[in-house]
Every structure is written in C-alpha cells, then in structure tokens.
Amino acid sequence: xxxxxxxxxxxxxTTILKAQSSDIVLNYSDFISQVMLHHPSxxxxxxxxxxxxxxxxxxxxYTDPKIFSDINQKYFDDKQYYSYFSSGIKVPTWYGVSVxxxxxxxDGNFLNPENRLPETGLVYAGVKLDIGxxxxxxxxxxxxxxxxxxxxxxxxxxxxxxNELRYKATEAYLKWYANxxxxxxxxxxxxxxxxxxxxxxxxxxxxxxxxxxxxxxxISLANRQLSLQSALRDFQNSEAFLETFxxxxxxxxxxxxxxxxxxxxxxxxxxxxxxxxxxxxxxxPFIQIxxxxxxxxxxxxxxxxxxxxxxxxxxxxxxxxxIGNNPFAQYAVTNYQWGASLNxxxxxxKQRGDVRLANIKLEDQKLxxxxxxxxxxxxxxxxxxxxxxxINLALLTEKIVQSNLTLYKSEQAMFNIGxxxxxxxxxxETNYLKAQKENIDALFTQFQSxNELRYxxxx
Numbered sequence: 001x002x003x004x005x006x007x008x009x010x011x012x013x014t015t016i017l018k019a020q021s022s023d024i025v026l027n028y029s030d031f032i033s034q035v036m037l038h039h040p041s042x043x044x045x046x047x048x049x050x051x052x053x054x055x056x057x058x059x060x061x062y063t064d065p066k067i068f069s070d071i072n073q074k075y076f077d078d079k080q081y082y083s084y085f086s087s088g089i090k091v092p093t094w095y096g097v098s099v100x101x102x103x104x105x106x107d108g109n110f111l112n113p114e115n116r117l118p119e120t121g122l123v124y125a126g127v128k129l130d131i132g133x134x135x136x137x138x139x140x141x142x143x144x145x146x147x148x149x150x151x152x153x154x155x156x157x158x159x160x161x162x163n164e165l166r167y168k169a170t171e172a173y174l175k176w177y178a179n180x181x182x183x184x185x186x187x188x189x190x191x192x193x194x195x196x197x198x199x200x201x202x203x204x205x206x207x208x209x210x211x212x213x214x215x216x217x218x219i220s221l222a223n224r225q226l227s228l229q230s231a232l233r234d235f236q237n238s239e240a241f242l243e244t245f246x247x248x249x250x251x252x253x254x255x256x257x258x259x260x261x262x263x264x265x266x267x268x269x270x271x272x273x274x275x276x277x278x279x280x281x282x283x284x285p286f287i288q289i290x291x292x293x294x295x296x297x298x299x300x301x302x303x304x305x306x307x308x309x310x311x312x313x314x315x316x317x318x319x320x321x322x323i324g325n326n327p328f329a330q331y332a333v334t335n336y337q338w339g340a341s342l343n344x345x346x347x348x349x350k351q352r353g354d355v356r357l358a359n360i361k362l363e364d365q366k367l368x369x370x371x372x373x374x375x376x377x378x379x380x381x382x383x384x385x386x387x388x389x390x391i392n393l394a395l396l397t398e399k400i401v402q403s404n405l406t407l408y409k410s411e412q413a414m415f416n417i418g419x420x421x422x423x424x425x426x427x428x429e430t431n432y433l434k435a436q437k438e439n440i441d442a443l444f445t446q447f448q449s450x451n452e453l454r455y456x457x458x459x
Contacts, residue, residue, distance in 0.1 A: 028264035052154025059147025082108035096130030126317030137306040153292040167455040178444040186228040193221035310344035390446040397439040
C-alpha cells in the first residue's frame with residue numbers, strides 16, 4: 001500500500017496544458033492583426049493622414065481662380081441716375097503676380113464723367129505685380145509650402161501613432177501570456193501538493209510517516225493555493241486589459257471567453273535589422289517630425305523677412321471697346337490703364353519684432369533637433385543592450401530551471417522510497433517554482449525588450 005500510494009505522486013511537468021475542445025487559442029499574430037485593423041486608434045491614425053491631405057487641399061485654394069460680378073444702380077424720380085456693371089475673373093499665383101480680365105459697362109443720366117464708358121462697354125485684361133513685399137514670399141506661397149510640410153508630416157505622424165498602438169497592444173498580450181504561464185505553473189503545483197498531502201496522510205495512517213508531516217504537507221498545499229489565486233487574479237486582470245484592444249470596425253468592443261494565449265514568435269514582433277548609424281538617425285520618424293517643425297519655422301521666417309520690404313504694387317490693364325461679338329476688334333496698345341501704390345512703415349518695429357521672434361523659434365527648434373538626435377542614439381543603443389541582456393538572462397534562468405528540476409526529480413524519487421522528508425521535497429519544489437516564475441519573467445522581459453526596440457526604431 002505504501003509503495004502504491006507513493007508511486008501515485010507522479011511528477012507534473014510544466015509544459016502548457018492542452019486546452020479543451022471548446023477553448024480557443026488566440027495567437028499573437030491574429031491578435032495584433034485584429035488590433036491594427038479594427039481598434040479605434042487605427043481609424044484615428046487615418047484621420048491624421050486625412051487632415052494632412054485636407055490641409056494641402058486648403059492651401060491650394062489660395063490660387064483658385066475667382067469669378068466676380070458687381071452691379072450698382074440708382075433710380076429716383078423716374079430717372080436712372082447711374083448704373084455700374086462689372087464682371088470678370090481673377091487668377092492669383094504663388095508669387096506676387098495676379099492676372100485679371102473682365103468687362104465693364106456704365107449708363108445713366110448723372111454719371112461721373114471719369115466713369116463714363118463707350119455704349120458697348122469696355123473689355124480689359126491685365127496684371128498686378130507686387131515688386132516689394134510679396135514678390136517672392138507671400139501668404140499664398142506660405143500656405144502652399146506649409147500645406148506640403150503638414151501633409152508630409154501627417155504621414156509620419158500616422159505611422160508613429162500606429163506604432164504606439166502596436167507597442168501597447170503587444171505589451172498587453174505579452175503580460176497576458178506571462179500571467180497565463182504562471183497560472184498554469186501554480187495550477188500544476190496545487191495538483192501536485194494535493195496528491196502529496198493525500199499520500200502523506202495515508203502513510204501517516206499506516207505509521208510510515210509522522211503525523212506532523214501531514215501538517216507540513218498541508219502548509220505546502222495552502223501556500224500553493226495562495227500562489228494560484230494570486231496568479232489567477234493577475235491572469236484575469238491582464239485578460240480584461242487585453243480586451244480593451246479588441247474591437248470590430250472601431251466601434252464595437254469584443255469580449256474573449258475560454259480563450260488562451262500561445263507563445264509569441266520573435267519574428268512576429270520584430271522584423272528586420274537596423275543600426276544606429278547616421279543615415280538611420282536622420283531618417284528616424286521622431287527626427288523627421290522635428291525636421292518638419294524646423295522647415296515650418298524656416299518658411300515662416302522667410303515670410304516675416306519679406307514683410308520688412310515696402311508694399312509696392314504695379315497694375316496694368318489693356319482696354320478695348322468690343323464691337324459685335326468680337327472684343328478685340330479695335331484693339332490698340334495705346335488704350336490702357338495703369339497705377340502704382342507704395343506703403344511703408346519706415347520704423348517697422350512690428351515687422352522687425354516678428355522677424356526676431358521667428359528667428360528665436362527657429363534656433364530653438366534647431367537646438368531641439370540636436371538634442372533629439374542624441375537622445376535617439378542613446379535610446380536605440382540602450383534598447384539593443386537591454387534586448388541582448390534579456391536574451392542572456394532568459395537562457396540563464398532556463399538553465400536554473402533545469403538544474404532545479406533535476407534536484408526536484410531526484411528528491412521526488414528519494415521521497416517515494418522513504419529516504420526524504422516532506423520538508424525537503426517542499427523546499428526543492430519551492431525552489432523549482434521560484435525558478436520557473438523567474439524564467440517566465442525573464443522571457444517576458446526578453447519579448448518586451450524586443451517590443452521596445454521595435455517601437456524605438458519605428459518601423
């Protein structure tokens with residue numbers, strides 16, 4: 001009886017228990033695909049790109065041709081005092097040039113002589129040229145360049161936003177997997193402790209073991225049950241947090257039931273190789289975003305410097321009286337209208353202040369770029385070191401697990417033939433469980449450091 005009872009204490013291995021037929025295994029690859037396609041943040045990322053496209057469309061509108069038409073008439077005492085009509089099209093350009101063409105007609109008994117036109121009206125076409133402030137840089141060109149920068153930056157910001165979502169979701173899955181492994185480990189430990197307690201009680205009843213050994217076995221079981229409850233709590237909490245990343249079409253949250261993780265593959269988390277040489281740093285999304293800020297400040301400074309110049313405008317229109325359906329029938333270069341205007345704030349304190357403020361902002365962002373480059377070099381180097389160290393720690397803890405497993409199996413065999421005590425088998429098992437837990441933590445650190453490396457490299 002003694003041998004048969006002790007022989008029933010078969011060692012329970014720590015491999016993952018097979019799930020029941022109704023259970024579902026959610027692997028990392030399927031999980032992260034669901035997140036990146038259906039999480040609300042994935043839809044928000046597309047809005048970032050849409051914003052950049054909309055901003056570019058808006059900036060192009062500064063040179064949209066504009067059709068205009070004006071009419072102004074006065075009637076009093078059954079008399080038409082005057083009638084002014086003008087219609088045409090204006091075409092602004094990115095530089096200080098705009099083109100305008102149109103048709104004007106006047107009529108009435110009390111027209112101002114300078115406004116009187118031929119009976120068939122006048123056709124005109126000409127240009128307006130800003131030869132001072134606004135010739136090279138103006139609000140229209142600034143809007144275009146700014147729109148391009150925002151559009152390019154939005155593409156990078158979208159990818160950074162998605163990478164952050166992937167990083168957080170991956171971390172949640174890794175914690176879920178690690179806590180599941182700990183739960184299975186302590187579940188096996190509880191089953192093992194229950195068998196041991198039963199065997200020790202039977203042996204004590206037959207007088208083969210001291211009664212106090214049953215107390216020792218019970219304490220061991222209680223400790224394993226406490227650890228199991230703690231592991232179950234952590235697993236359930238991590239599962240609840242994981243559910244916050246599972247959605248359908250960005251609007252319907254999903255719940256998982258009877259679902260368990262599988263060990264992720266490094267190739268699913270990290271794909272490719274990147275180093276910290278200068279081209280990689282200069283092309284890093286965080287650096288590119290900072291460079292876009294510098295580009296934005298640069299064109300703002302150019303615009304502010306342009307505004308130091310005087311406002312000098314020239315306007316020239318060719319005039320012609322239409323005959324029939326031919327607006328150019330009697331065209332002559334001697335028929336024209338021109339004008340010029342000059343405005344200048346000769347102290348220019350506001351403009352000079354704007355230039356200084358724009359220059360200060362630009363210099364500040366250039367300094368921030370240098371700091372950001374140095375920071376990224378450090379973070380990439382540190383992430384690579386963390387990952388390399390995590391690999392070594394995972395291998396080391398695996399060896400420690402195997403060594404403790406050997407001691408535990410040996411002690412188990414001695415216990416089965418009555419040459420070991422409950423205290424010793426509990427001690428060996430405790431050390432073995434501790435090594436297992438440390439190994440699970442080390443594996444989590446290895447995968448998480450790889451996840452952090454991928455996020456820092458932003459690809």
